[in-house]
Every structure is written in C-alpha cells, then in structure tokens.
Amino acid sequence: MKTYKGNERGIDWDLVAQIICDWIADSVKAGDALLPQNLGTIKAQLERGECAVVFDGKQVVGYLTTYLLGTDSHGRAWYEVGTGIVPVERRGQGIGAILYKYIAKRHPKETLVCTTKNPVALHLSVSAGFEIRPFSDVPTEIRQGLCYSAPCFIAGENNCCVSQQELGGTCYARIRLPLK
Numbered sequence: 001m002k003t004y005k006g007n008e009r010g011i012d013w014d015l016v017a018q019i020i021c022d023w024i025a026d027s028v029k030a031g032d033a034l035l036p037q038n039l040g041t042i043k044a045q046l047e048r049g050e051c052a053v054v055f056d057g058k059q060v061v062g063y064l065t066t067y068l069l070g071t072d073s074h075g076r077a078w079y080e081v082g083t084g085i086v087p088v089e090r091r092g093q094g095i096g097a098i099l100y101k102y103i104a105k106r107h108p109k110e111t112l113v114c115t116t117k118n119p120v121a122l123h124l125s126v127s128a129g130f131e132i133r134p135f136s137d138v139p140t141e142i143r144q145g146l147c148y149s150a151p152c153f154i155a156g157e158n159n160c161c162v163s164q165q166e167l168g169g170t171c172y173a174r175i176r177l178p179l180k
Contacts, residue, residue: 001061001095003102004053006046016053017042020063023085032118037083052102054095062086064099066107072139076178079107081114084121096120100128104176112176113138122174130174138173 004011021039045051045065054062064084071077081103086095104112114125126132135143 001054001056001098003098004055005049005106006051006053007049013046014043016060017046019060020053020085023063023087024083027085052099052106054098054102056090061090061093062095062099064096064103066103066112069113069142072111072142077110078139078142079110079112081112081125091120096124097127100124100130104128104130107176109178111178113142114174116174125174125176128176130176133173133175135173137175 006013017039020042021037024037024042042065046053050067051063051065053060062085065082067080067082069078069080081100084096084099086093086099112130114121114130116122116125122132
C-alpha cells in the first residue's frame with residue numbers, strides 16, 4: 001500500500017474524489033457518525049494536498065483529511081484532522097492506522113486536534129500519538145472551527161460533547177502536540 005497527500009502527478013484525482021464522495025455519502029446514509037462532504041470540497045482538499053489517500057495498487061482504499069483551523073496566541077498552527085473513511089470491505093486491515101500515522105508524520109511541528117464520536121477513530125488517533133483531552137485544552141481562538149462551537153454541542157461530563165443529534169455517543173477532543 002502507498003499513501004499520497006493528494007496533489008501528486010499521474011493520478012486521476014477527479015476520479016479519486018468521486019470515489020471518496022460516494023463512500024462518504026453511503027456511510028452517512030447507513031447512519032455512520034461522519035460529517036458529510038461534497039465533491040467540490042474533496043477535490044479542493046486533494047488539490048491542496050491537505051489529506052492522506054491510501055492506495056492498494058491502483059485501488060483507493062482510504063482517505064483522511066486535515067484543515068488549518070488557525071494560529072493560537074503563541075503562534076502555533078492548529079490543524080483539525082477531519083473526515084476519514086475506509087470502505088467497509090477494507091476495514092480491519094490497518095488502513096486507518098496508516099492514515100492517522102501519515103497525517104501525524106506530515107505535521108511534525110503543528111498541533112493536531114480531532115473530535116469524534118467514533119470509537120475506532122478514537123483508538124486510531126490515540127495509537128498515532130494523540131491524547132484524549134478536555135475541549136478546554138483547545139485555545140478559545142481555535143475552538144471556533146471545531147464541533148465544540150457547533151449548534152449541536154452540549155457540554156457533558158468532563159467537558160466532552162454530547163450531541164443533540166446523537167451521532168454515536170460522546171464526542172472527545174484528541175490532541176497531538178508538536179514534536180520537539
């Protein structure tokens with residue numbers, strides 16, 4: 001398997017974007033706790049190299065994106081690790097771990113944060129060096145781009161998110177601090 005950041009030459013990224021968009025739409029329809037993405041957003045992320053895409057030969061088998069949330073008052077860049085997906089038939093093969101580790105390796109000097117209600121994503125991020133932290137550890141100026149400020153956010157025990165939409169349970173912040 002080979003991992004790409006999304007903007008390398010020689011790959012039909014429009015086709016890759018359509019495949020990923022279809023996976024996400026199917027997953028959302030199936031009731032998975034996943035933020036919907038549209039084709040234009042996925043194409044833009046691929047063009048900017050803001051993601052990880054895993055291929056097995058010529059077949060796309062995984063996708064995980066990042067978004068720049070902003071810079072905190074100490075000048076540290078914060079990126080959100082956003083939507084990630086592996087097709088159902090390829091789950092359990094280590095592809096999710098490859099995606100999270102690739103993103104962590106690509107951002108050694110930035111702070112990465114992700115939020116999820118998905119227990120598999122929670123495990124994968126912790127395995128890649130993220131720590132489960134309360135939302136209060138995320139600077140106020142950065143929180144605005146996270147689900148913490150979303151209308152569905154309801155603070156629960158330990159300042160974790162309990163969603164009105166019940167998208168799979170409690171939402172946790174996971175943070176990977178810059179490597180020194």
